[in-house]
Amino acid sequence: MFHLLSAHFGPQDWWPAETELEVIIGAVLTQNTNWTNVEKAISNLKDKGLVSLDRLVSLPTGDLAKEIRPAGYYNIKAKRLKNLIHFIADRYDGDLAGFLNEETERLREGLLSVNGVGPETADSIILYAANRPLFVVDTYTHRILNRHGMAGEETSYHELQEIFMDHLPEDAPFFNEFHALLVQTGKNYCRKAPLCSDCPLSRWESQDNINHLKG
DNA sequence: CACCAGGCAAGTA
DNA sequence: TACTTGCATGGT
Known part of the structure; x- marks a missing residue:
């Protein structure tokens, strides 16, 4: 097959992103959503220099929602993205590379503990950002x-x-x-x-x- | 006009 | 536990 x-x-040259953080953002934004809409949202974030852990931590959820509007479900997705960003910021002191270096099982467990991250979103991050062999x-x-x-x-x-x-x-x-x-x-x-x-x-x-x- | 898109969680009984 | 509903924009 x-x-x-x-x-x-x-x-196919996946995942269509420039950085690991961009993979994470895209994984949340593409939930039940056409990728072309996600591209518009990510483009907004890039234009404002918001593809950054620190910037996203300090950005109010309402402001984030406004930027990701084209991706649809923007209110719930702003919360979900914030949940995930804050998990990394709080539990790993903002060390994204360190987080992605965790053992696969532990990584998956952590991701799934975040409200708004289900199995596909978690596994997408594990495969496409952490480069682990998980289908x-x-x-x-x-x-x-x-x-x-x-x-x-x-x-x-x-x-x-x-x-x-x-x-x-x-x-x-x-x-x-x-x-x-x-x-x-x-x-x-x-x-x-x-x-x-x-x-x-x-x-x-x-x-x-x-x-x-x-x- | 209707239908769909690279899910997930909360509400209901 | 087993169903159902909400979330929402943009393209065909």
Whole structure:
């Protein structure tokens, strides 16, 4: 599946950000939101020099909300971003690199303890900011596996994550690219129809592949 | 006009 | 515990 998508789309060059902090900000802002809207919000922050831990700590939540307005849910996201920023500022004395250097389990535990950070946001930060081999699951991932008979509607986040991590080499650059390719696929081909004939994965519909994974 | 987007938490019974 | 609802802008 990876090779089909990679050959079809080419390198994805994720995460689209310049710094680790920008990855963290984007991970929160993109919750249930189109990335192009997130880009506008991040552009606002950059224009005002606000992509900085110190600046974000001192920035009132209401002012932050105003800047990230294009990303939607701006009031709740301003709170969530502040929660996460203050967690790093308080618990790690503002040492972002030190925080990202934590052991993966501890890192995930810390991220999930923040109100507004769920499994996908946490794992996105762990994979794309800390470069750890943890597979990120999102609605596209779920939908694609469902379409290909490898997951049900109710399959949990953790179960979906295990489908990848139990059968693939735990390599951060590989997980990085695979997840990005699944998102690209979901955006272009998996909107409504069960399985479009021009989907790059249509050729993957081979029982051999499915049985191998189920076995 | 309706529908969707790289979730998550709070409210209800 | 199991459902449901709120959050909100911008593109198609």
